[in-house]
Amino acid sequence: MTKYVIKRIGYMIIVFFVVSFLMYSVYNLIPSDPARAELEPLKQTLKPAEYEERYQQLREEYGLDDPIPVRYARWMGLAKDTRTDTFHGMLQGYFGFSQVYKKDVAEIIPDRMENTIFINIFSTILALGITIPLGIYCAVHKKGKIDNITQVITIIGYSIPVYIIALIFIWIFAVWLGIFPVTGSQTPGADYTGMRAFLDRLYYICLPVIVMTFGSLGGMTRYVRAAMIEALSQDYIRTARAKGLREKVVIYSHAWRNALLPVITVIIGWFLGIFGGSVIIENTFGLNGMGALYYVGLMNNDFELALSIQMFYIVVSLLGQLAMDLSYGLVDPRVRVDK
Amino acid sequence: MKKFLALLLAAVMMLSLAACGNTVEEPVDDPASTDEPVVESRPNRLIYGSTTEISGDIGPGAWWTNNATDKMIRDLINDYSPITYNQGGELIVNPTICGGVESVLNEDGTKTFTVKINEGLVFSNGEPITAANYVAYALIGYSPAAAEAGAKLTAAMVEGATEYQNGEATELSGVHLIDEYTYSITIASDYVPYFYELSYASLTPLYIPMYASAPLTVVEGETGAKFEGGELVAAEIDAARWMYADAVSAGPYVIKSVDTGALEAVLEINPNYAGNFEGVKPQIQQLVIVKSDTATQFDALATGAIDVLDSLSDGTEVNTALDMVAKGGYETVSFERNGYGKIQFQCDFGPTQFQAVRHAVAYLLDRNEFANTFCQGFGSVVHGPYGLAMWMTKESEELFADEIDTYSYDPAKAVELLVADGWVLDAEGNEYVSGTRYKEVTPEEAGDYELNVTLADGRILMPLHIKWSSSEANPVSELLVTMLSEGQQTADAGMVIEQTVMTFSELLNYMYRDATQGDQYGVPTYGMYNLATNFTPIYDQSYSFSLDPQYVSLGYNTNYIFDEELDQLSMDMVYGVDPSDREGYLDLWQQFILKWNELLPEIPLYSNVYYTIYPDWLNDFVESSLWEFNQAVVYASIEGAE
Numbered sequence: 001m002t003k004y005v006i007k008r009i010g011y012m013i014i015v016f017f018v019v020s021f022l023m024y025s026v027y028n029l030i031p032s033d034p035a036r037a038e039l040e041p042l043k044q045t046l047k048p049a050e051y052e053e054r055y056q057q058l059r060e061e062y063g064l065d066d067p068i069p070v071r072y073a074r075w076m077g078l079a080k081d082t083r084t085d086t087f088h089g090m091l092q093g094y095f096g097f098s099q100v101y102k103k104d105v106a107e108i109i110p111d112r113m114e115n116t117i118f119i120n121i122f123s124t125i126l127a128l129g130i131t132i133p134l135g136i137y138c139a140v141h142k143k144g145k146i147d148n149i150t151q152v153i154t155i156i157g158y159s160i161p162v163y164i165i166a167l168i169f170i171w172i173f174a175v176w177l178g179i180f181p182v183t184g185s186q187t188p189g190a191d192y193t194g195m196r197a198f199l200d201r202l203y204y205i206c207l208p209v210i211v212m213t214f215g216s217l218g219g220m221t222r223y224v225r226a227a228m229i230e231a232l233s234q235d236y237i238r239t240a241r242a243k244g245l246r247e248k249v250v251i252y253s254h255a256w257r258n259a260l261l262p263v264i265t266v267i268i269g270w271f272l273g274i275f276g277g278s279v280i281i282e283n284t285f286g287l288n289g290m291g292a293l294y295y296v297g298l299m300n301n302d303f304e305l306a307l308s309i310q311m312f313y314i315v316v317s318l319l320g321q322l323a324m325d326l327s328y329g330l331v332d333p334r335v336r337v338d339k
Numbered sequence: 340m341k342k343f344l345a346l347l348l349a350a351v352m353m354l355s356l357a358a359c360g361n362t363v364e365e366p367v368d369d370p371a372s373t374d375e376p377v378v379e380s381r382p383n384r385l386i387y388g389s390t391t392e393i394s395g396d397i398g399p400g401a402w403w404t405n406n407a408t409d410k411m412i413r414d415l416i417n418d419y420s421p422i423t424y425n426q427g428g429e430l431i432v433n434p435t436i437c438g439g440v441e442s443v444l445n446e447d448g449t450k451t452f453t454v455k456i457n458e459g460l461v462f463s464n465g466e467p468i469t470a471a472n473y474v475a476y477a478l479i480g481y482s483p484a485a486a487e488a489g490a491k492l493t494a495a496m497v498e499g500a501t502e503y504q505n506g507e508a509t510e511l512s513g514v515h516l517i518d519e520y521t522y523s524i525t526i527a528s529d530y531v532p533y534f535y536e537l538s539y540a541s542l543t544p545l546y547i548p549m550y551a552s553a554p555l556t557v558v559e560g561e562t563g564a565k566f567e568g569g570e571l572v573a574a575e576i577d578a579a580r581w582m583y584a585d586a587v588s589a590g591p592y593v594i595k596s597v598d599t600g601a602l603e604a605v606l607e608i609n610p611n612y613a614g615n616f617e618g619v620k621p622q623i624q625q626l627v628i629v630k631s632d633t634a635t636q637f638d639a640l641a642t643g644a645i646d647v648l649d650s651l652s653d654g655t656e657v658n659t660a661l662d663m664v665a666k667g668g669y670e671t672v673s674f675e676r677n678g679y680g681k682i683q684f685q686c687d688f689g690p691t692q693f694q695a696v697r698h699a700v701a702y703l704l705d706r707n708e709f710a711n712t713f714c715q716g717f718g719s720v721v722h723g724p725y726g727l728a729m730w731m732t733k734e735s736e737e738l739f740a741d742e743i744d745t746y747s748y749d750p751a752k753a754v755e756l757l758v759a760d761g762w763v764l765d766a767e768g769n770e771y772v773s774g775t776r777y778k779e780v781t782p783e784e785a786g787d788y789e790l791n792v793t794l795a796d797g798r799i800l801m802p803l804h805i806k807w808s809s810s811e812a813n814p815v816s817e818l819l820v821t822m823l824s825e826g827q828q829t830a831d832a833g834m835v836i837e838q839t840v841m842t843f844s845e846l847l848n849y850m851y852r853d854a855t856q857g858d859q860y861g862v863p864t865y866g867m868y869n870l871a872t873n874f875t876p877i878y879d880q881s882y883s884f885s886l887d888p889q890y891v892s893l894g895y896n897t898n899y900i901f902d903e904e905l906d907q908l909s910m911d912m913v914y915g916v917d918p919s920d921r922e923g924y925l926d927l928w929q930q931f932i933l934k935w936n937e938l939l940p941e942i943p944l945y946s947n948v949y950y951t952i953y954p955d956w957l958n959d960f961v962e963s964s965l966w967e968f969n970q971a972v973v974y975a976s977i978e979g980a981e
Contacts, residue, residue, distance in 0.1 A: 032844035045493040111600035182639040
């Protein structure tokens, strides 16, 4: 098992470097000139000679004239930074400098990450808490009234984009019923502290959490249902029933355990998504999370910011893949890795 | 089951439509109401919704970033500059801060501005403001430490600032601390005379302990002002950008908190504020600035999550705002944009090098209809590089009515101009009958334009084929395609306008001919671009039409129009007029506009009318494109404020 994990981590490192180089190259092939963008607001106050001098200084500072592999090596921390003559890159924990915020990327991300995790953790737990029992119930009572209703609702939920769901829910719960606020993550101007601040924040994320949960109900419920129907149709279920086992034991110990294998991929994917953020939800509800930050980075050609987030996603994905593979073994002894 | 399904689907559809419609609840009549108006009490707080997120950089000036919302916050907490702008966008001396500004032209061509600060001014923490605090702005801003921290200030303007910034001098020879309440600043000879030179005298008082842990004091040295008592450190200057509740400032408001996680800033009245240039002090106790999203901003407004939506320009948004006003409870203020959306030509190659072609394009586009369609009725058309709110425009109305060419839609006139300019041939060099027009051009005119045709007899023909670069997902481009490039009138005139859609970055590379980004960009390719421009109160077009190859290569003249008169007027307008010569400036400005209008390096397409919507309990709120929210809100009050 340990050998397997070490081997996988080795592969992951190779994949990380290959993907990061490809991503870095793609971002740097986009024809934009950050030095020119930086100087544009000062143009009217600079004489040509000074403009040119500053422009060249900035190009040198940003390393824009070096070939991509050299810039990549510097950015990754595999080559020395020409200005500081030290290794100062991703591997040393320096994620770059944001051109939009004019500060280190590492200083920007924590606030956003906290917001994203705060929202996603609730919606993920809530969604799993609803969809798994509901999917199992629908599979066990296939073609029953509740199953039919659930099928209709989930197909609607699955078909409507989350953007539309958000607008509908805002209209119902915020504008019409006035239960939740439309936007924001805390009461404007309130200086709550402690538990009051926490509850206020919870209140503000209720609607986005409901929208995210609702948006994800359809897919997962149907997935669990399908996996359970498949499992319940197997011979060993008939055998279990024939042995006289209680229906609960048949469903949860025999069918669900076998149905879990395909479902676990999706469940782990969801948990990884906790760090991901949602561009749509965060922008619609005025929440400042990773999705919104990534969007800002891309829209403003702030490549060091966007790339850092991208690298984070890559690391999370690679770790997620490993976690998934290991979890298969936990769930199903037949695929347990002992070597 | 079928019935149930149908009902369910119908309900979902209804909800979808309702959610997309920005419906606002009807106000309900209160049966208990009497003729006496009852003033509802409410918090003395205004919530401003901004579509630009707060980055949280409140460092002085735009030394680092120029985010619109950060700038608004910065302007709300800093208003003690001796020079300010009035409601018409004119530069004036702020009598609350100083009695006047004296200027002397020195023998070496430099100009010294001496400013005497009023006594009794204090920071938000109650500590006195003296000339040293103003000098500190220059000493910190131009310091090597600030440059190391990433601050971007142009030092060349101030005498000795370049040497000081480079660390070659420890004293700033162009800035002097004369006495406790007087400072002077000397501007380099290259930058004077300048019509807006009063702005050079404008420094903002800085509370020195915010920028340095060392006990720094400003003193007058042998050649100029300097710090004594320690040294500036880059990290400390940078840290001051992100200081909020502890920030000491001098403006109508102080920061109570900035939460970049929640994208919210809370500002409260500065009790020590002496008033703006008219002595006006704010009455709204708390300003909350939050992020709003265009998709939900009206729902947020209707539910009170936001009170103010500023500068709405999209026709659908404006109509929604006006619907809300009609239903009651809200008011709007509208104002013309100080800028416009435009077609920009490059005038040194291809067909667009010919003035007649540029004029013909203007005649082929119904700009009134374009502006009306694009702005959905909330826009207008200008005919030169000016905004309708500018004082110069207002004072030129009669002249413009008589002398400015409006290029009203007239396809026949376009053809007439083209024929007169020699666009009378076809691709074989025969007389034009139909299709694309060609013109016989000289080798100089032909240049390297890739679409030229060289006939067997050696004649070079240029097709009336304009290559147009437009950015992706741009609604202006989409409307231009419909109304111009694919319009029947354009084809009938024998003109081809070929659109190429690209990213905005790529468009800029082509426009600047930036070969550093790729060889293809260095080659003049596109004669037409569609962009937008906005003007600031300092109307400075100097170098924008420069003939100097150095300026041109650095992208100052992106129209690539080389007209001596236009260049001279654009320079004289700001560098050839004494600041006191308002009439002289106006005269040159008018000449510049008329010359520009004749040469037509750009075609203004539309100038939006902006709307700001706010609740009817907000009184005395008057905004314009030259008098922004942060200035207007100082005069406003809340009816029934607790």
